[in-house]
Amino acid sequence: MKKESKGTKYKQRTISVWNEVAPFYHKRWAKNEVGPFNVTKKLLELSKIKKRDTVLDLACGTGLVTKKLIRKVGKDGQVFAIDSSESAIKIAKKWTGSSKNLHYVRADAEKIQFNTKFDAITCQYALFFFPNEQKVLKNMKKFLKKNGTITLAVHGKYNVPYFDSILEPVKKMIPDYLPKYPEMDRFGTKETFADAIKKAGFRKIVVKKFVFSYSPGIFSDYWNNYKRHLSKPLKEKFDSLTKFQKSNLREMIKDRTLEYTKKDGKIVFPWEVLVLTARN
Numbered sequence: 384m385k386k387e388s389k390g391t392k393y394k395q396r397t398i399s400v401w402n403e404v405a406p407f408y409h410k411r412w413a414k415n416e417v418g419p420f421n422v423t424k425k426l427l428e429l430s431k432i433k434k435r436d437t438v439l440d441l442a443c444g445t446g447l448v449t450k451k452l453i454r455k456v457g458k459d460g461q462v463f464a465i466d467s468s469e470s471a472i473k474i475a476k477k478w479t480g481s482s483k484n485l486h487y488v489r490a491d492a493e494k495i496q497f498n499t500k501f502d503a504i505t506c507q508y509a510l511f512f513f514p515n516e517q518k519v520l521k522n523m524k525k526f527l528k529k530n531g532t533i534t535l536a537v538h539g540k541y542n543v544p545y546f547d548s549i550l551e552p553v554k555k556m557i558p559d560y561l562p563k564y565p566e567m568d569r570f571g572t573k574e575t576f577a578d579a580i581k582k583a584g585f586r587k588i589v590v591k592k593f594v595f596s597y598s599p600g601i602f603s604d605y606w607n608n609y610k611r612h613l614s615k616p617l618k619e620k621f622d623s624l625t626k627f628q629k630s631n632l633r634e635m636i637k638d639r640t641l642e643y644t645k646k647d648g649k650i651v652f653p654w655e656v657l658v659l660t661a662r663n
């Protein structure tokens with residue numbers, strides 16, 4: 384299959400998955416700023432965005448970064464927020480409220496068009512979703528003022544056991560469980576993250592690492608919540624397992640959580656996050 388058609392197919396899948404999961408994502412994670420979402424405050428501090436700036440929040444999701452940006456730039460600044468999921472934008476609009484200087488656009492990050500140039504661009508937990516991230520990064524560069532800044536956050540490749548404790552055993556049983564393309568952890572080290580941004584022509588690149596913690600409750604909460612909130616394509620694959628396989632899987636996953644399980648039975652996972660800043 385050609386790269387472009389693979390990319391297009393993957394993006395369509397991403398849109399339909401995010402249209403489905405956005406309400407739960409907002410309620411469980413973004414709205415409450417739990418675990419890895421503690422990074423939002425750090426991201427905004429590092430961005431050095433100031434009053435009267437014109438900023439773009441790329442892949443704004445349900446509006447977590449956007450909401451804080453509106454306060455940061457003040458009434459004389461401008462905030463543009465784009466996302467490819469209609470359902471995410473709908474939630475964001477309701478949550479942030481409307482104002483004259485806030486503009487939501489449903490768009491693919493690879494194909495953005497603006498009549499304005501930005502002082503700053505933020506992109507939290509989305510770069511790894513773009514099949515052609517260089518195209519997106521070059522777009523950012525194109526619409527960024529000279530000396531403008533980008534501030535991006537991604538999950539670490541290592542030390543994110545919330546994902547790995549379940550996904551590694553599941554992928555052993557269902558090898559095609561997740562799309563192989565694009566590789567979601569390709570920016571998950573300081574070096575690979577900085578290399579991708581350098582390749583797009585940015586300078587003064589700095590990557591900082593943060594480790595947050597997140598408790599999904601006791602093991603049965605973690606496991607049952609995972610199963611309950613699977614998106615349609617994953618649920619179809621998961622449901623193809625026999626009862627015996629599912630019970631084996633549960634045991635394998637439970638074993639992997641033991642090192643993070645406290646005396647009261649609650650799991651507390653570490654969660655590594657990288658934040659990168661760079662200039663045009």
Ligand SMILES: C[S@@+](CC[C@H](N)C(=O)[O-])C[C@H]1O[C@@H](n2cnc3c(N)ncnc32)[C@H](O)[C@@H]1O
Binds near residue numbers: 444465512
């Ligand atoms: C994990 S969420 C992050 C949302 C938000 N930045 C936050 O921190 O809560 C990833 C978002 O990327 C969006 N996304 C994925 N691919 C995209 C694309 N090609 N163009 C625009 N948005 C995209 C999804 O719709 C989703 O809302």
